């Protein structure tokens with residue numbers, strides 16, 4: 001039986017990855033390493049998985065080389081999700097972003113070197129945020145890296161660190177750059193679940209700026225299928241490469257808020273506007289060519305059906321998200337020193 005070590009597996013995307021892979025591949029053993037920060041939630045794993053001896057959970061920090069070395073020594077594959085992930089929080093206080101996102105990634109890479117030759121593949125989950133605002137569209141993997149926030153720059157550091165370990169030490173690493181994910185189990189601090197739960201509660205849907213900022217929205221289940229394709233690809237040309245995971249379509253934040261309200265039969269005047277977030281990315285849209293070429297992967301869920309699935313889940317799982325309600329907004333200090341809730 002082969003073992004997949006998943007860091008940050010109790011978070012939004014990591015837990016979707018575990019839940020889908022566990023069902024599909026009865027011959028894999030899954031080991032999760034997660035520090036259970038405010039963003040991690042063991043209830044994200046379905047109960048059958050938690051009680052199965054093919055699943056092992058380690059409560060620990062990805063920056064701790066001792067635990068990471070021990071776990072890497074028993075693994076065949078590593079999928080590295082663990083990170084601080086919220087742009088607005090990184091504006092408020094960014095130290096932990098650089099520590100976890102960069103030094104955590106260095107700890108993983110060093111453990112792979114220490115266990116020389118043991119790990120068959122490392123998938124590093126980077127982000128499209130490393131590109132910053134699009135200077136050309138669609139954004140290919142050769143788009144310049146112009147990160148706009150401390151979160152994005154920490155992830156850009158980790159992304160290039162992986163590349164350098166591949167170049168210097170030839171570790172078998174693939175860098176995935178997903179665009180904006182959405183779906184069940186996402187923390188309420190992120191835009192789509194914040195809009196949906198605000199609509200459920202008949203509270204204002206707060207938009208930063210004029211709502212014209214647009215992003216490429218990818219349903220989390222489709223992202224996990226792409227990760228599955230990377231894990232099982234035998235193409236060695238993928239090593240050291242970055243691969244976008246997106247849809248090729250950009251949708252504005254205003255359009256998302258309006259679509260959520262229309263689908264939920266709520267009035268559009270629930271939308272309210274606050275000043276723009278510092279470091280806002282104006283436009284993001286993926287070129288999907290490389291993912292098609294190397295992985296034979298394309299997204300299957302259009303935004304309309306992905307949003308329906310997501311709304312249904314939040315509407316019937318208030319028990320899951322109720323404890324996170326108070327964390328939907330974060331204070332941000334603007335250039336002039338005023339503090340605004342975002």
Ligand SMILES: NC(=O)c1ccc[n+]([C@@H]2O[C@H](COP(=O)([O-])OP(=O)(O)OC[C@H]3O[C@@H](n4cnc5c(N)ncnc54)[C@H](O)[C@@H]3O)[C@@H](O)[C@H]2O)c1
Nearest residue numbers: 008010011012013035036037039040061062082083127181
């Ligand atoms: N959500 C998105 O739209 C998106 C888009 C592109 C890339 N990504 C990347 O995908 C990955 C997963 O994102 P997510 O949305 O699931 O994040 P998330 O915030 O929901 O989960 C992060 C997980 O990492 C864990 N973690 C944090 N610090 C840790 C540490 N020091 N040691 C061990 N575990 C730690 C948390 O407890 C949590 O379970 C991240 O690397 C993120 O940068 C996310």
